[in-house]
Amino acid sequence: MSWDKKRAIEELAKGKDLTNQLRDLLNGSNYLVGSEDLVMKIFNSFSNTLSILRNSSSGDYDEVSQLNPRNNNSYDGRKDRRGCYKRRKCGDSWTRDTLTLFDDGYAWRKYGQKTILNANHSRNYFRCTHKNDQGCQATKQVQQIEDDPPKYRTIYYGHHTCKTLLKASQLILDSTTSNDSSILLSFTNNTKQDDPFFSCFPSPVKQETKESDLQQPASDITCNRSSSSSSDYLLSSPHNVRLISSNHNVVC
DNA sequence: CATATTTGACCTGC
DNA sequence: GCAGGTCAAATATG
Numbered sequence: 001m002s003w004d005k006k007r008a009i010e011e012l013a014k015g016k017d018l019t020n021q022l023r024d025l026l027n028g029s030n031y032l033v034g035s036e037d038l039v040m041k042i043f044n045s046f047s048n049t050l051s052i053l054r055n056s057s058s059g060d061y062d063e064v065s066q067l068n069p070r071n072n073n074s075y076d077g078r079k080d081r082r083g084c085y086k087r088r089k090c091g092d093s094w095t096r097d098t099l100t101l102f103d104d105g106y107a108w109r110k111y112g113q114k115t116i117l118n119a120n121h122s123r124n125y126f127r128c129t130h131k132n133d134q135g136c137q138a139t140k141q142v143q144q145i146e147d148d149p150p151k152y153r154t155i156y157y158g159h160h161t162c163k164t165l166l167k168a169s170q171l172i173l174d175s176t177t178s179n180d181s182s183i184l185l186s187f188t189n190n191t192k193q194d195d196p197f198f199s200c201f202p203s204p205v206k207q208e209t210k211e212s213d214l215q216q217p218a219s220d221i222t223c224n225r226s227s228s229s230s231s232d233y234l235l236s237s238p239h240n241v242r243l244i245s246s247n248h249n250v251v252c
Numbered sequence: 253c254a255t256a257t258t259t260g261a262c263c264t265g266c
Numbered sequence: 267g268c269a270g271g272t273c274a275a276a277t278a279t280g
Contacts, residue, residue: 109255109256109257110256110257110258111257112258112259113257113258113259129255129256
């Protein structure tokens, strides 16, 4: 990486950090409606730029497997998957606990489901629909962690590098209920990496209110069936969203 | 028919 | 060896 680039990244990181501070400042008081929106946008801008710069100079954690997931010769079905994927050992992750399933505006595709030890409900694995066509690395895991009341935990991994935003529209935060601050976005400092939280959501996250679409198969979290432009989860209201931690994984 | 989901097998890290 | 993350064939859906 060139010196100039390094400097640029440092400066951007500083800007992002300052935005964080500003956000904390605003969060502590009854700030003007819309100010957080602005902060989010600024933060998002910093994060994305940082992400672009960093990715352009060094490969992502599993770029190899992404670019050539089957670089081994005779690939025929299930034989010899060795090295075909890299298990995510580190990197950015953000956890959100919600009381309802919600739509974060991106197109997710389910690729797995596992029963987890000592957990009542199985965990669902989603990747970005545009993983193949745009190489988007974002994934998420969704699991129901409580029964009564139902509580869902969504863990996001990686950045959305895809450009296809399905449901960009108004912001959740752009609410008339300004006293409702139940959306808690916690940007605990993570100075080593940029925090692509906002990259996980299209800057405006859509607020959906279609309870009927929340059809949940008796026992589990399952996304509603919808085609390519689908939303996996719909949030009945923004009230229940809570980002409980950021970057809880160890950063390598 | 194209795309999404299901689900058992496979793989990796601990 | 086990738990959990991912793959991909089979299947479902629109």
